[in-house]
Amino acid sequence: MRLGMLLAAGACLLLAAHARAAEERGTTMLKPEEFAILPWGTTPGDREQLEQIKACGFNLAGFVRPDDLDLVAQVGLQCLVIDGSTHVGDAEAALEDAEVTRRVEALVKRVGNHPAVYGYYLRDEPSAHAYEGLGRWAAAFAKAAPKALPYINLFPNYASPAQMAVPTYDQYLEDFVQKVKPRFISYDHYALMDDGTLRHGYFQNLEAVRKAALRHNLPFWNIVLANAHFHYAEPSDGGLRFQAYTTLAYGARGISYFTYFAPHVGNYRLAPIDQFGNKTVTWEMLRNVNLQIQKLGPTYIQLKSVNVFHHPNVPEGCVGLDTSRFLAEVTGGDLLVGEFEGPEGRPYVMVVNKDLHRSTPFGVRFKEAGPIMMVSAYTGQAQGWGGEQSWLAPGQGMLLFLGRQQ
Structure with missing residues (x-):
């Protein structure tokens, strides 16, 4: 008794x-530095769409052009700034230090003090050949804007050695950390297939990234599916929950959804916002999942x-x-x-x-x-x-x- x-x-x-x-x-959202929730892709300068992004449970507005930052701040969000001058393709990765510094400082001078700026988009899915150059770009941003996050997203583990430019995925991750010296690891993995199966390697990818993140004391973000395309499944309540909760179980500190806006390409469909700018059934399903993350967040981040x-x-x-x-x-x-x-x-x-x-x-x-x-x-x-x-x-x-x- x-x-x-x-x-x-x-x-x-x-x-x-x-x-x-x-x-x-209360109803305060998680801060991106606590747990990032990102609609992956470029977001238009449309206040109504930005308000809907916030209502859907996101705390980042996606990739936003400099001229649209005021609208992002007005709805109470932050974003990753995307600008052609600092998009680091292979050619830009090979630029001299002086040119890298000039471009970075020019963009930071233009927008660096804006309250909507959380970070700067640099590159998606680079090969390891670009790591040295990306490291110089990341270092330039760290010097010019030390509080902002340089954003680079990596390949999934089903990328080929030719795409990664190294023999193994573990080496791809380790070389990224050693040469770029990132503040976090982001990667994508699209695993829900239209025959109802899960792509082999989904959990192995989470394992590999988690181990690399723990080894180097870095947070990691996972990019998952929020639309149907190719042979990927149409979004469902179960699929969205699965992607979110498996990401949480592995200890991630961010989740991104590819894509929030449906591309005007091929068989892309059922993103949260369709090709005509209208909400789909996916929007409501995704909001439910994001709000669950928001509610669990104050405990989870501890x-x-x-x-x-x-x-x-x-x-x-x-x-x-x-x-x-x-x-x-x-x-x-x-x-x-x-x-x-x-x-x-x-x-x-x-x-x-x-x-x-x-x-x-x-x-x-x-x-x-x-x-x-x-x-x-x-x-x-x-x-x-x-x-x-x-x-x-x-x-x-x-x-x-x-x-x-x-």
Whole structure:
């Protein structure tokens, strides 16, 4: 009886702490430096579209031209500045230092003090041949605008050695960090296929980037699908949840969606905004997922990723339940579990249903005793876990933590 009362008291204290954090946060969005949510692509200077981007749960407006920065600031967002003078193709990567400095300083002088500027777009999917030059561009921006983020996005692990210009993906990542000295790692991986399957290598890519990020103490961002094209699947609630929650389980500090605006090309379709500038069904689905990230964010950003495992089906290159730091048992469907240390070393786990099509009940047993709590993705507050809360929709994740005995 005494132990039960102490456990209950401890749980109440945890609930109160989470409730205070949620109340203090209110409806304030996560800051990009806490967790970036980016609509990948160039955003037009249209206030209504920018307001819709914010309403969809984004805290960055995408890639924005210098002349449109005032509109971004007016709706309360920041962005990555895109300008032809600092787009670093292979030719620009080979420019002399003096020319790189001249271009960077000219752009920073023009927009560097603008409140909408979060960073500067440099390059998408470079080969390793461009790393030395990109490193010089990144260094020039670091000197001219030390608070702004130079943005470079890397290939996925299904790029060929010829595309990467190195034999392996691990070397591609390591050379990037060593030569460019980035402040974060961003990569893309499009894995949801139109036959209902998951592209082989999705989890291996998360594994590789997470390991590189931890090794160098860098945050990482994942770019995932928000439209259909080629043989990729049309967006669904389950697919969007799956991409977001698997990214969170691996400890990312940013997610980007390719693309927010549908390109006027080929079979591209069902982006959140279509080719005529109108919302699609994807917009509402994506808003729901982004708002879940926003609600979980105040807790999530306090956590340190310490392990990730799969159970019972372990993909090649990943690990299973036997590596778990905190859990003695996991039951249910095909699950992914990200493990985190919270404040004062408190155990947290993000449990994700990897099935894209079917819901599943699940159960966990921590190695330590204590009440199992959850952080609601709809309120951001902590509450007891159990009963109907032990179900996961397709692709859904749930953040649980262990209340300590008093």
